[in-house]
Amino acid sequence: MNAATQLRSPAVSTPLPLAIPGAIPGTTDAQIRAQVSDLNFWYGKFQALHGVSMPIHDRQVTAIIGPSGCGKSTLLRCFNRIHDLYLGVRYEGAIELMPDRLNLVGKAVDPILVRLMVGMVFQKPNPFPKSIFENVASGLYVRGIRNKGEVEGRVEHALKQAAIWDEVSDRLKKPAYELSGGQQQRLCIARALAPEPKLLLLDEPTSALDPIATAKIESLIDDLAEQVTIVIVTHNMGQAARISDHTAFMHLGKLVEFGETEQIFTSPQAEQTRDYVTGRYG
């Protein structure tokens, strides 16, 4: 189920704040946008994450890599509490959103509020069966933003941010399904950006796309990182190396190594990381 679908909560009837209460605007590159601290996660009795701790740097791209089943997608989905859709899941530890240290996995924190602050884009483009315009506007409606002029302005801004405005500006009322796969994915990114999230999560966003569409998304991620903090899960190590500033390597639910991407891909410190990035895992 799509995260944005979850945002259609009847409980939300008034505009929600676009900024975290108490947040200090204008953080610098050197700052931490989120801090994962001793995070443990269970699907029922199965523990999928074991004591993960790592920083998420502000307005930079952090890639999470690792073999299938290592927990990278599980970790990513903790950031917007998408696991809460299922019974029997349990979090321990913290993902604190800075600077006010809001614990995104804290029991007292409303997952709907979390998802308004943390946007997500999935492996396969999943536009709603609506028009291009309505897709992007949906997140704004959830926020209670109904003013036509404001909605139009924000939709245009998000489509420009997602580098798809020039391709759709003359057909905003057309069904989103008429777009190509790559365009649909950029539309989904625009949809995630419209509510101005503090974090943007990308779960293998190009694995269903051809090389040209992939290159466009990678270029877009590069541009977006100047405005929003991005966490991406990818199986494509070349992609992680190209677009991320920091990389985390996970194995069996544990964080094996975290560091600057250049270091992880040229001189990894852990033997497991070295074996994985060179293709010797298994």
Next chain:
Amino acid sequence: MEHTVKAVDDQLNAMTRDLAAMGDLAVAQVRAAIDVFLRHDLTAAAKVVRGDDALDLQDADIERRAVRFIALHQPMADDLRRPIAAMKIAMQLERCGDLAKNIAKRVGRMDAPADADQAEPVAGLGRLAAERLSSVVDAYRASDAQGAYNVWVRDTEIDELHEKVLAGLIEAMARESRALGDFAHLLFIAKNLERIGDHATNIAELVHYQITGADLADRPKL
């Protein structure tokens, strides 16, 4: 651990094997040039000059294979460092070959063989440079970071010996009536040998980087 794609290990190992063999040839060329110089053997000198072509071809071959490997396999970590280092080491070896060839050519241009008391210190410098080059080729072949470091850290010995040899030649120039042209050739030969020592040190840095991923700090200077 073996690579999931067998061709990766096969191609990297073949590149290492062939580059080490190129290193052996470069060492042989340097030693042959020193021998040619000492014996003033013009026939052997011509052979050294011709022998350099093989090093040029091997340098081009290593570069072509490294570029192809990177393009096809998009390697990471030490799999990336190996072809990068191979390209750079091949270039250093090719330069050593050029310097050996230059020494051999200069022997042919000298009016007369150098006197033993002038030739021997120059040859001593050459033997030291060749020994360092040989050691670093061995370190590369054996993936021996400590061996590379040992070559790197002793770079100043060649520089010091070169300074000594130069001082001796300059003294001899002042007191002897021999043609200055021959002395100029001796000075250049000594400089070439010192440069070969520098290339050995450069290779040591590359071998160390390839194995550890870390750069050696600035090397000690005279």
